[in-house]
Amino acid sequence: DNRKRIFSAMRPTGRLHYGHMAGALINWVKLQDEYNCFWGIADWHAMMSDYADPGRLKDNCYEILLDWLAVGVDPEKASVFVQSHVKQHAEIHLALSMITPLGWLQRCPTYKEQILNLQNKDLSTYAFLGYPVLMAGDILLYKSFAVPVGEDQSAHLELTREIARRFNGFYGEIFPEPGTLLTPAAKMPGTDGRKMSKSYGNSLQIAEDMDTIWGKVRTMMTDPARERRTDKGTPEKCPVWDVHKFFNKDAQELSEIYEGCMTAGIGCVDCKKKLMVHLSEMMDPIQKRRTEFAKQRDDLKQILEAGAARARAVAEETMADVYRAMNL
Numbered sequence: 001d002n003r004k005r006i007f008s009a010m011r012p013t014g015r016l017h018y019g020h021m022a023g024a025l026i027n028w029v030k031l032q033d034e035y036n037c038f039w040g041i042a043d044w045h046a047m048m049s050d051y052a053d054p055g056r057l058k059d060n061c062y063e064i065l066l067d068w069l070a071v072g073v074d075p076e077k078a079s080v081f082v083q084s085h086v087k088q089h090a091e092i093h094l095a096l097s098m099i100t101p102l103g104w105l106q107r108c109p110t111y112k113e114q115i116l117n118l119q120n121k122d123l124s125t126y127a128f129l130g131y132p133v134l135m136a137g138d139i140l141l142y143k144s145f146a147v148p149v150g151e152d153q154s155a156h157l158e159l160t161r162e163i164a165r166r167f168n169g170f171y172g173e174i175f176p177e178p179g180t181l182l183t184p185a186a187k188m189p190g191t192d193g194r195k196m197s198k199s200y201g202n203s204l205q206i207a208e209d210m211d212t213i214w215g216k217v218r219t220m221m222t223d224p225a226r227e228r229r230t231d232k233g234t235p236e237k238c239p240v241w242d243v244h245k246f247f248n249k250d251a252q253e254l255s256e257i258y259e260g261c262m263t264a265g266i267g268c269v270d271c272k273k274k275l276m277v278h279l280s281e282m283m284d285p286i287q288k289r290r291t292e293f294a295k296q297r298d299d300l301k302q303i304l305e306a307g308a309a310r311a312r313a314v315a316e317e318t319m320a321d322v323y324r325a326m327n328l
């Protein structure tokens with residue numbers, strides 16, 4: 001395979017939602033036609049923030065795989081694997097940790113942020129501080145040409161480049177510096193208007209049936225200034241409008257909804273019902289595929305084994321370079 005390599009990963013920490021689909025997976029499905037893609041299920045990363053309770057980790061790997069396959073990630077085109085199945089991820093983490101200054105990690109904005117946000121967890125571990133080193137290792141292991149990331153991840157990627165430069169400075173030009181393929185999509189809001197997130201309880205999940213989704217959309221927050229049906233609204237202040245913009249491809253209808261909201265010509269419930277038509281249409285084939293794949297547990301195992309084997313072939317070559325360079 002002579003195509004340029006790309007790596008990205010997600011942590012198996014729960015079911016994926018429409019934000020993952022819009023913000024990452026739809027893009028992955030396009031990228032796999034053009035690049036040699038390595039899509040990792042980052043179980044070591046999940047372990048780092050949840051080491052005390054790994055109970056559901058293995059099941060979650062299958063759940064995330066089902067979500068990926070359902071939206072069109074294709075294991076024939078891309079290598080889909082579990083991070084811990086490719087042992088070189090742990091090896092490269094150790095090699096890179098030799099040359100990573102502590103200060104770089106302590107200053108990492110997401111580290112500081114997570115320590116503040118996740119106060120119910122003990123994150124004062126060596127591994128958690130080293131999270132960006134593992135992430136750098138993931139990317140560099142495949143000598144990735146670029147990484148598809150949302151804006152939220154660009155600081156980590158910059159650190160990956162710094163680690164690569166420092167390694168190369170000590171031992172020779174082993175790692176190309178990975179570029180950024182900025183994910184085009186903006187942040188999708190959840191039912192409470194905040195960013196849709198696994199941890200806010202505000203998400204529309206890929207695996208949920210449309211009755212459940214309607215239950216959530218029906219009560220979803222709208223423009224807070226529009227209290228009554230007769231009030232005029234401001235679409236820009238309405239999270240439902242944001243979701244329309246992501247998934248409603250009918251330009252004519254979109255402009256009718258926009259006008260209708262501004263003039264109180266259409267109510268919020270009608271607007272939500274229109275949204276549901278588009279969500280149902282989009283999700284119908286996705287959910288059918290998910291149901292089919294879920295019946296084939298052996299096939300899923302097989303997909304992960306084949307993906308890991310392909311990933312390992314590249315990883316072994318890179319580690320041979322690393323060992324040679326470090327004189328090990």
Ligand code: ADP
Pocket residue numbers: 009010011012013019020022023024149150152153183185186187188189195196197198
């Ligand atoms: P992980 O813990 O695996 O990093 P996240 O839940 O943070 O998983 O999301 C993974 C990726 O999915 C993010 O980097 C982002 O690009 C995308 N994503 C997640 N939530 C949203 C959202 N609400 N809107 C747009 N993109 C999102």
Ligand code: NA
Pocket residue numbers: none
């Ligand atoms: Na994240």
